[in-house]
Amino acid sequence: MLLLLYGDTIKEEYINEEVCFLADYLMKKSSLKTEGKDTNQKINFYIIVKSFLYRLTCEYDINFLNDYKLQEFLTAHIISLYNRQKNNEKIINPYKEDLLKNYKKDYEIISENIYILEEDLGIKLDDNEMTYILMHIVAALERMKQNVDELRVLVMCHAGIGTSQFLAEKLKNQFKIKIEDVVSSHYVKSRLFIKPEEFSQKYDLIITTTPLMGAPIPWIEVNPILTNEDVDKINKTLNEVSRNLPIKEETTIKNKTPLTSVKEKKTNENSKILFSTLLKKENILLDKNVEDWKSSIIIAGEPLLWEKKITADYLRAMVNNALDNDPYFVFAPGIALAHANPKYGVIELGGSFLRLKEPVHFGHKKNDPVKFVIALSVLEGKDNLDMIFKLMNTLCSKEAFEELVNAKDYMEIIDIFKKFEKQ
Structure with missing residues (x-):
């Protein structure tokens, strides 16, 4: 290295x-x-x-x-x-x-x-x-x-304007930051604790030569000369602060995209498999009572059996998968993604959604009890993994989880998945 x-x-x-x-x-x-x-x-x-x-x-x-x-x-x-x-x-x-x-x-x-x-x-x-x-x-x-915009920094010095500008220029040359203002410590202290929202909306970080205990936004004290120790401290602080900032949307290319590329992109997007496209009234089960986790998997998987997406052996294989490998597929709080090896009876791609009336325990240390059980029958293909990626992201969203809990019928369930799959 x-x-x-x-x-x-x-x-x-x-x-x-x-x-x-x-x-x-x-x-x-x-x-x-x-x-x-x-x-x-x-x-x-x-x-x-x-x-x-x-x-x-x-x-x-x-x-x-x-x-x-x-x-x-x-x-x-x-x-x-x-x-x-x-x-x-x-x-x-x-x-x-x-x-x-x-x-x-x-x-x-x-x-x-x-x-x-x-x-x-x-x-x-x-x-x-x-x-x-x-x-x-x-x-x-x-x-x-x-993908994060440059940090908006307020530079604050207790000495004169010359020292403040000296520090600001050194910071500009060494770090990827946007210095919004260079002010005296007296000015900041007279306003910071009276109108804290004014500062938190305008700045992401204060770099100061004097302590700012109790400040409502992150701050770091440095020597105006900027020692090696100061540089290390600033780097670490910038990393920590930038991680908590919202990620900006991907910038669009201003140059015109060839028409053929646009058509290809639309074709690829339309051909992608999404979990919402697998759902319909018959494979969305809401507020069902079950005896235990085994019966929840069976009930979730039965619509796939009736639709001839799987065989009866695959239902048993999904239960055995949990018995043999522990409930690793309870991958987030309240969510189980039941599946098994396709060789045990997958006929074609399919998916179903079960919302339990009362959550059940699968034996997972962190993510029990389970409210939603999704049964999947998946065949070979990268598109299927892409679908699972989007499906799991949707289920991990707290907002989506709450909407799925409160959905009144199967149409709302489908609409919720469609909405979050686009994000």
């Missing part, structure tokens, strides 16, 4: 860029190894990874769930990791120490939630494996930062 060559003098932005490059390389390498693998195995890992990303989303208060690249390549990496573990193959991460040093907080969050992968996969991960996972998460965070 660059750190090994240049030591601690290298800027953090280069470290981040290199981590992204290495993570991207590992992602592509892992994905090539898993091409052509069993579809059911991919779906199993897909769900387990989504459960892990759901927990990280809660911990960071940042949405990892919509990052398709992270979902795809982290799944591929976890499949490779799992196969290594089963073959008793050890791996050494040569960048482990540098990652632990530069991303200590991120590593702690991953360590606290790694049990999801360990328990669902029946394996134990060491620092080498976890730091490779860390690289994927850091790369995702860096991608998010690229």
